[in-house]
Amino acid sequence: MYPDTNSSNNQTSSNSASSSRRDLRSFSHNELLELMDQLHQPKFRVQQIEEWIWSKGAVSFEDMSNLPKSLRESLNKRTVLQGPQQIARQLSQDGSRKYLLRYPDNTTVECVGMPSGAKLAVCASTQAGCAMGCSFCATGAAGLARSLTASEIYEQVIHVRNDFETRVSSVVLMGQGEPFMNYDNTLSVLRRLNSPDGLGIGARHLTVSTCGVIPMIKRFSNEPEQFTLAISLHSAVQKTRDVLMPGVRKYSLLHLYDVMGEYVDKTGRRPTYEYALIGGVNDSDSELGALRDFCCGTLAHVNLIQLNEVPGSRFHPSSPARAQQFVNKLGEVGVEATIRLSRGADIDAACGQLSQKLRQQ
Ligand code: SF4
Secondary structure, X not given: OOOOOOOOOOOOOOOOOHHHOEEHHHOOHHHHHHHHHHOOOOOHHHHHHHHHHHHOOOOOHHHOOOOOHXXXXXXXXXXXXXXXXXXXXXXXXXXXXXXXXXOOOOOEEEEEEEEEOOEXXXXXXXXXXXXXXXXXXXXXXXXXXXXXXXXXXXXXXHHHHHHHOOOOOEEEEOOOOOXXXXXXXXXXXXXXXXXXXXXXXXXXXXXXXXXXXXXXXXXXXXXXXXXXXEXXXXXXXXXHHHHHOHHHOOOOHHHHHHHHHHHXXXXXXXXXXXXXXXXXXXXXXXXXXXXXXXXXXOOOEEEEEEOOOOOOOOOOEOOHHXXXXXXXXXXXXXXXXXXXXXXXXXXXXXXXXXXXXXXXX
C-alpha cells in the first residue's frame, strides 16, 4: 500500500469566486444552447463543449483547445469546471487504485479503478455515505451525508480514467451508497456513460448493485437499456438477512424472489446475486441450502465474495475451501457461481474503509 494522502489534485481549478458560478457539467443541452446564444456563439460550439466535458473528460477550460480563447475566457467568467479534489489515493499490488475524492461542499466519496489486462473497470459511489446500515459495511456505520448528482458520479469515472490514462471498459455502481435511493441520478449517469457522446460504454458493461429496493427494481425492469442488475443478497434466510441488511428489512425475501422472477421475464437478462461469505454467519449448510432454493430454476449468477476485513468488525471472511464448497453445491443444482477475487486486498478496499480511516486520523 502506498498512501498518497492529502495530495492536491491538479484537476481542480477552484478559487474563492467559484462558488457563485455554476458548474458547466450541470448545464443541460438546452441550457448550453442558451448560453452560446448569450455569448453570440454558433450552435456547434455546444457539441464541442459537450465532447470536452463528457467524452474527453476535460478538467479545465484551457484543455478545450478547439474553442476560441475568448470563449474559453467567457466560460471561465460565467461557469466553473470544478471536478472533485483527490485527497487520498492508495495503490494495490494487484494494480487497483482507490481514491478518496472531495467535492466543493467538502463531501467525500470513494471510487476504485481495477485494471485487468487492457481493460479498466471502475467502481463508483452514488451517495456520500449510506442510510442502509448494512452491519458488515464501514460506510453503513457512518450513515448518509447526501446523494450525489449525476455529474458528481460521472466525475469519479473521469477521475479514474484520467489517472490510468486509458479507456474505461466497464463501470459498477457498487461503491458507497444505495443507487436505487438515488434513482434518477443513477439512471442519468448510466445513460451518459452509455451514450456515444459520453464514454460509449456498452449497457451490459454498466452494472447497478442494489440491496433490493423492490419498487426501484420494478422501475428498472421497465428501462429500455440492457443495463446489468446485481442484487446484494448476502443471505437467503430472512432472519440472517434482516441482521446483515436492516435497511431492506421491509422487503421480504419472498417478495424479492417474486420481483426478480418478473424482472427476468420482462428483460430476459440474468441478474447477479452478490453474496459475501462471512464465517459463522451466512456460510452454514442451512444457509447454503436456502441460497440453492432461492436461485435454483431461475436465471441467476451468484458471485461469492471474499469479505474484506474491516478493522474492529466482528465479521470475518469464510475460508477459501468453504467458498469452493458453495460453488460446487450450487453447481449441482445448475446454479452458476463464481468466487470473486477480492481486488485491492492490501489497501482499504472495502467500501467506506478509506474515508473511515482518514476520519480517524
Ligand atoms: S453495503 Fe452498500 S448498501 Fe449496505 S451500507 Fe454499505 S454502501 Fe450502503
